[in-house]
Amino acid sequence: MSTGSKALKALRGQSWFCNGLLPVFIRSPTVSIRAFSATMSPPSKAAVYEQHGPPDKVTRVIELSPVEMKENDVCVKMLAAPINPSDINRIEGVYPVRPQVPAIGGYEGVGEVHSLGSAVRGLSIGDWVIPSPPSFGTWQTYIVKEESVWHKINKDIPIEYAATVTVNPLTALLMLEDVVKLNSGDVIVQNGATSIVGQCIIQLARIRGIQSINIIRDRADTEAVKEKLRKLGADKVYTESQLEVKNVKDLLGDLPEPALGFNCVGGNSASLVLKFLRQGGTMVTYGGMSKKPVTVSTSSFIFKDLVLRGFWLQKWMSSERAKDCRVLIDYLLGLISKGKFKYEMELVPFDNFDVALCKALGTLGRHGKQVLIF
Numbered sequence: 001m002s003t004g005s006k007a008l009k010a011l012r013g014q015s016w017f018c019n020g021l022l023p024v025f026i027r028s029p030t031v032s033i034r035a036f037s038a039t040m041s042p043p044s045k046a047a048v049y050e051q052h053g054p055p056d057k058v059t060r061v062i063e064l065s066p067v068e069m070k071e072n073d074v075c076v077k078m079l080a081a082p083i084n085p086s087d088i089n090r091i092e093g094v095y096p097v098r099p100q101v102p103a104i105g106g107y108e109g110v111g112e113v114h115s116l117g118s119a120v121r122g123l124s125i126g127d128w129v130i131p132s133p134p135s136f137g138t139w140q141t142y143i144v145k146e147e148s149v150w151h152k153i154n155k156d157i158p159i160e161y162a163a164t165v166t167v168n169p170l171t172a173l174l175m176l177e178d179v180v181k182l183n184s185g186d187v188i189v190q191n192g193a194t195s196i197v198g199q200c201i202i203q204l205a206r207i208r209g210i211q212s213i214n215i216i217r218d219r220a221d222t223e224a225v226k227e228k229l230r231k232l233g234a235d236k237v238y239t240e241s242q243l244e245v246k247n248v249k250d251l252l253g254d255l256p257e258p259a260l261g262f263n264c265v266g267g268n269s270a271s272l273v274l275k276f277l278r279q280g281g282t283m284v285t286y287g288g289m290s291k292k293p294v295t296v297s298t299s300s301f302i303f304k305d306l307v308l309r310g311f312w313l314q315k316w317m318s319s320e321r322a323k324d325c326r327v328l329i330d331y332l333l334g335l336i337s338k339g340k341f342k343y344e345m346e347l348v349p350f351d352n353f354d355v356a357l358c359k360a361l362g363t364l365g366r367h368g369k370q371v372l373i374f
């Protein structure tokens with residue numbers, strides 16, 4: 001067996017003699033044979049990368065052998081999992097925290113409990129669960145992990161929402177609540193407003209009585225996109241080229257100057273967010289989709305006293321507040337089930353993984369969030 005295939009086998013933690021084996025005694029007329037009946041997961045189909053590099057070159061779907069389940073393990077049949085920008089960055093090897101290769105892609109998703117280890121008490125077969133906090137390896141048909149990893153959720157929402165609630169909506173909620181104290185009537189400004197995080201910020205802000213100014217990239221269907229964002233609750237939506245004016249604040253009308261800005265793009269788009277901010281305002285950078293740096297004029301610091309911050313969900317997950325993670329997820333799921341919270345997604349069968357990956361990479365033009373359906 002090659003080193004690569006050995007490593008792939010190890011991906012599923014294959015080990016024949018560990019806890020969780022159930023001894024069974026089989027009697028024959030002449031001898032008594034002691035045999036073991038271990039609980040095994042079904043074989044899994046997984047999107048795996050054996051080395052870092054361009055995701056469409058290094059990722060492929062393969063079959064993984066069944067895994068032996070320990071007494072606290074739960075085998076989950078995955079239902080759906082998204083392809084997020086950070087999943088791409090992990091495969092590229094440019095994300096600061098990433099699993100060792102070979103690795104299975106994906107970091108969040110939803111599944112249905114398929115089988116249980118003998119000591120599992122809190123879950124039943126058929127329950128819907130999400131890994132919470134999120135964890136690596138969700139792009140596969142069956143996952144075996146300890147009971148404590150899984151958070152049981154209600155089945156009253158579409159699977160694509162259950163699959164995507166943990167990374168982007170939670171990020172939007174935390175950035176709105178944790179960085180600057182906002183009150184009803186305040187205003188925020190953001191770029192990347194078409195992203196899932198952006199769509200969530202618009203709606204969560206609206207629920208809190210906070211108004212939003214939204215910046216999008218120029219495109220052919222500008223008016224349709226603006227209208228969609230307005231329907232979600234956006235107060236103002238501008239393309240980047242519309243903001244090439246002497247003073248963007250002239251566009252505010254009767255809106256107060258924003259106290260808080262969100263940047264997931266960088267480059268000129270980040271500068272546009274900064275231009276809107278009020279004296280002493282804060283900009284939080286949480287993504288760098290354009291791969292261009294954030295540049296800030298000296299005068300912004302001296303005369304406007306702007307504050308620049310960053311946000312990273314993975315760091316928050318290791319903070320004291322992360323104990324509230326599941327409560328916050330349930331709050332977001334509740335909004336979804338009441339129809340108060342939505343965002344655009346494109347569902348793709350896992351069999352078409354290659355196409356979904358190319359769409360997520362942008363090599364097949366502009367597409368919405370790709371959600372793999374297993």
Ligand SMILES: NC(=O)c1ccc[n+]([C@@H]2O[C@H](COP(=O)([O-])OP(=O)(O)OC[C@H]3O[C@@H](n4cnc5c(N)ncnc54)[C@H](OP(=O)(O)O)[C@@H]3O)[C@@H](O)[C@H]2O)c1
Nearest residue numbers: 085171194195196197217264286287288289290311312313
């Ligand atoms: N820091 C954290 O903890 C954290 C957590 C979650 C997400 N994020 C980050 O948040 C951002 C949005 O994530 P998402 O999953 O919500 O995004 P998404 O739904 O996959 O949408 C991608 C967004 O990026 C824009 N975009 C793509 N390529 C771009 C480019 N070259 N220049 C400018 N904009 C570009 C798209 O704009 P168009 O509509 O114009 O194509 C769209 O708004 C990403 O940067 C992600 O890494 C960070």
